Amino acid sequence: MNNETLEAASVQAKKPFSNRKRKTGELSFFQFVKKNNALYIMLIPVFIYFITFKYVPLLGSVIAFKDYNIFDGFLKSKWVGFQWFKLMYTNPEYARLIKNTLLISLYQIVFSFPAPIILACLLNEVRNMGFKRWVQTVLYLPHFLSWTLVYGLAYMMLSVQSGLVNDMLEGLGGHAFDFLQSPSAFRSVVVSAGIWKEMGWSTIIFLAALSGINPSLYEAAKIDGAGRWKQFQNVTFPGILPAITILLLLKIGNVMDVGFEQVYIFLSPITYEVGEILDTYAYRLGIMNGQFSMTTAIGLFKSVIGFVLLVGANKISKSTTGESLY
Amino acid sequence: MKIKQSLGEKTFDVFNILLLVVMSLVAVLPLLHVIAGAFSSNNAIIQSRVSFWPVEPTLQQFKYVAANDAFWKAGWMTVKVVVIATALNMLLTVVGSYPLSKLYLRGRRAIMLFIIFTLVFQAPLIPTYLVVKELHMINTMWALIVPGAISAFNMILCITFFRSLPEELFDAAKVDGMSDYRIVWQIVVPLSKPIMVTLLLFYAVGHWNSYFAPLLYINDRHLQTLQMYIYFLIAAGSSNDIAAAVAGDTGGKLLPKALEMATIVLATAPIVVIYPFLQKHFVKGATLGSVKE
Numbered sequence: 192m193n194n195e196t197l198e199a200a201s202v203q204a205k206k207p208f209s210n211r212k213r214k215t216g217e218l219s220f221f222q223f224v225k226k227n228n229a230l231y232i233m234l235i236p237v238f239i240y241f242i243t244f245k246y247v248p249l250l251g252s253v254i255a256f257k258d259y260n261i262f263d264g265f266l267k268s269k270w271v272g273f274q275w276f277k278l279m280y281t282n283p284e285y286a287r288l289i290k291n292t293l294l295i296s297l298y299q300i301v302f303s304f305p306a307p308i309i310l311a312c313l314l315n316e317v318r319n320m321g322f323k324r325w326v327q328t329v330l331y332l333p334h335f336l337s338w339t340l341v342y343g344l345a346y347m348m349l350s351v352q353s354g355l356v357n358d359m360l361e362g363l364g365g366h367a368f369d370f371l372q373s374p375s376a377f378r379s380v381v382v383s384a385g386i387w388k389e390m391g392w393s394t395i396i397f398l399a400a401l402s403g404i405n406p407s408l409y410e411a412a413k414i415d416g417a418g419r420w421k422q423f424q425n426v427t428f429p430g431i432l433p434a435i436t437i438l439l440l441l442k443i444g445n446v447m448d449v450g451f452e453q454v455y456i457f458l459s460p461i462t463y464e465v466g467e468i469l470d471t472y473a474y475r476l477g478i479m480n481g482q483f484s485m486t487t488a489i490g491l492f493k494s495v496i497g498f499v500l501l502v503g504a505n506k507i508s509k510s511t512t513g514e515s516l517y
Numbered sequence: 518m519k520i521k522q523s524l525g526e527k528t529f530d531v532f533n534i535l536l537l538v539v540m541s542l543v544a545v546l547p548l549l550h551v552i553a554g555a556f557s558s559n560n561a562i563i564q565s566r567v568s569f570w571p572v573e574p575t576l577q578q579f580k581y582v583a584a585n586d587a588f589w590k591a592g593w594m595t596v597k598v599v600v601i602a603t604a605l606n607m608l609l610t611v612v613g614s615y616p617l618s619k620l621y622l623r624g625r626r627a628i629m630l631f632i633i634f635t636l637v638f639q640a641p642l643i644p645t646y647l648v649v650k651e652l653h654m655i656n657t658m659w660a661l662i663v664p665g666a667i668s669a670f671n672m673i674l675c676i677t678f679f680r681s682l683p684e685e686l687f688d689a690a691k692v693d694g695m696s697d698y699r700i701v702w703q704i705v706v707p708l709s710k711p712i713m714v715t716l717l718l719f720y721a722v723g724h725w726n727s728y729f730a731p732l733l734y735i736n737d738r739h740l741q742t743l744q745m746y747i748y749f750l751i752a753a754g755s756s757n758d759i760a761a762a763v764a765g766d767t768g769g770k771l772l773p774k775a776l777e778m779a780t781i782v783l784a785t786a787p788i789v790v791i792y793p794f795l796q797k798h799f800v801k802g803a804t805l806g807s808v809k810e
Contacts, residue, residue: 223623229697230616234628237613240667244648245635251644310540313533322534328796329541332548335788337726339747343781344547346751347554353774355550358565391544395803419526444637452729456752470642477643478733490641498638 255488268484275488291378292468295449298382304442306390308435311397312427316419330391338452341388345380345457346371377462385453396438397431404430436514444501447493469493548785554778555579562775578779581771585759588780590739591746594658598742599724602662606720607713609667610675615701617672618679636669642733649734660734661724661742668723671716674802678712679705715802718795725788743784751777 224231255275257268279285310330317323333341348355351369361367370376408426417425451470458466469489477486501516509515549569554562561572582588616622617629645664654660682705690700706713728744735741741749749755756773792799 220623227622227697230619230622233612233616233697233701236609237628237632237667237672240609241632241635241669243652244645244664244666245640248640248644248648249638251647252641254644255641313537316529316533317537318530322537326537326541328793330544331796331799332789332792333544335722335726335792336785337728337744337747339728339744339752340781340785343747343751343777344551347551347774347778347781348547353562353565355565355568387544392803395800399804418523419529452727455732456728456748473642474733478646483643483647487641487643490643494639494641501637 252487252491254484255491257484259484259487271484275485276492278485279488279492287464288467288469288472291465292447292449292470295378295382295454295466295468296446298378299385299449300439300442300446302382303386303389304439306386307393308397308431310390311394311401311431312423314394314398315401315427327391327394330394332391333388334392336388338388338456341384342456345384349380371457372459372461374462374465377457377466381454381457381466384457385450397434400431400434401427432512433514436508436512437516440501440504440508440514440516443504444497446500447496548789551778551781554775555782557775559770559772559775562772562778578771578775579783581760581776582779582783587738587741587759588746588783591741591743592784594740595725595743598658598661599721601658602665602724603717603721605662605666606668606671607717610672610716611706611709611713612701613667614672614675614679615697615705617676618682620680632669632672646733655734656737656740658740661727661730664734665724665730668720671719675712675716678709682708711798711801714795714798718799719802722788747780747784750780 218226251265254265254268256270256272258271258274259265259268263269314323314326317326336344346354349357349370351357351367351372354370356370357367368376370380404426408430409422412422412426447469449468449470451474454466454468455471455474458471469492473486473489476482505516546569550567553569553571554567555578556571556574556576557567558573558575558577561567566572617625617632619625622628649655649660649664652663654663686704686708687700690704695703726744728742728748731742731745732748735745750759756777760771760773760776
């Protein structure tokens with residue numbers, strides 16, 4: 192936010208006549224609104240939307256502290272305090288859900304997060320621009336397929352009866368392996384599918400950061416006798432480190448959000464044990480079984496953790512690396 | 518200045534290109550396999566003779582998919598939702614972003630915080646569902662349109678872009694007596710083509726691909742979208758019934774897997790066909806996102 196104030200100041204400094212006289216200082220707030228009423232009228236739909244679909248549900252989250260039922264509604268349902276949260280704390284079922292969520296998230300941070308960074312660096316080393324563009328076009332494509340289609344493709348490749356991969360395994364004298372219905376493989380399959388879908392697309396932001404590196408830095412490194420590996424270590428990597436830090440911060444803030452669509456489509460009763468995450472459980476318990484209060488408690492728990500992590504990670508990053516989101 | 522490449526660096530170049538080729542193959546082969554299967558005969562599929570090229574080419578399964586009313590209905594529903602929802606998205610995002618791109622707007626900071634907070638602290642699922650229910654939108658296509666009418670993230674992109682437009686232009690327009698509404702329509706929109714195209718694509722692809730919203734809000738099979746149709750077809754295993762029913766109607770036999778493959782191909786086609794033409798705009802949009810607010 193500080194940026195904005197600074198920019199505002201600099202814009203005004205550039206245009207002292209057109210801006211300052213008319214737009215700040217002299218008019219009272221109401222005079223300003225009256226004069227520029229069109230601007231506020233344009234914001235009315237924005238307010239209505241965010242209040243109705245973001246803030247009312249946020250207030251409605253009080254049902255996490257109540258025993259909500261449809262007949263009594265938001266206000267009249269019985270107040271139960273932290274009952275649902277205590278249940279989450281004591282019931283081993285929830286420990287398992289949180290464990291699954293965090294494990295999948297950890298896999299994502301360890302495998303899905305670095306994948307596009309490495310890919311972007313590899314693409315950056317390609318000198319043949321035609322080849323590079325061709326590879327990019329191909330690797331961006333999966334991003335635009337829906338999760339249902341990705342699952343469809345995974346099913347055609349991996350299913351035990353007739354998946355291509357299993358056909359090939361058997362052809363090579365191996366045994367077919369049920370990738371999609373084996374608890375032991377579930378997390379790896381889901382995370383790999385995520386990498387397959389998003390790795391290419393996620394390189395864009397790193398490629399942008401790479402193209403922003405000043406070419407004279409490379410020239411200087413070459414004069415100092417640095418080979419390509421040294422150049423990578425001393426110019427390329429430091430050049431994209433800020434982008435990496437920012438995206439890692441965002442990922443940490445979203446540690447509980449591993450992607451409902453991604454996990455749910457692969458989930459089946461056989462894999463609930465290892466694959467059920469907070470989001471999918473909330474959907475099944477809340478929407479399918481009508482346990483509104485309990486699931487709201489889960490959602491609120493997630494939001495609070497996400498908020499605290501984001502603010503905390505941002506603070507740590509600000510003091511150690513100087514990079515921050517705001 | 519040119520330095521002679523060492524042997525290690527040459528090896529790296531070769532290895533790098535090979536690796537990228539392998540990765541590209543991994544990205545397209547599943548799609549090629551399904552396309553190949555969709556055009557292959559049922560026998561070839563059963564005997565696992567299809568890899569990446571059609572075997573005993575046929576259009577049989579496409580005929581069955583084409584004869585399936587539920588598929589077309591789902592497709593039509595999806596088109597309706599995508600068109601209406603994207604139009605609403607664009608209207609609200611552009612109209613709402615314009616005032617917020619004015620640094621002199623009183624209360625701007627507070628309004629920006631009001632919007633950004635919803636990104637940082639997300640409203641839980643159930644209360645949102647209950648709001649949609651209270652508005653009597655469950656089991657209507659409006660549940661797929663209105664709750665996602667604005668994306669805070671896209672709006673911030675749009676605001677950032679509008680801020681780069683020269684303020685002098687607006688001053689001049691005002692001197693000419695143009696109202697803010699006309700400025701948005703006649704100056705801002707025509708000058709903001711890159712962000713318009715980007716937002717349009719992001720919103721439209723988002724709606725086209727979403728299956729969470731329909732899963733959540735629609736339980737009437739007659740209102741299902743294409744993604745839901747595919748979900749039920751493959752993940753929930755209704756392909757057996759559909760294959761039997763569709764083939765039965767026309768007096769033939771159809772392998773469920775062949776039906777699934779043909780459906781996947783038809784559902785993917787619109788995206789795969791338009792993607793190469795629009796890739797440039799997508800990429801531009803994704804880089805716009807890296808501009809810090």
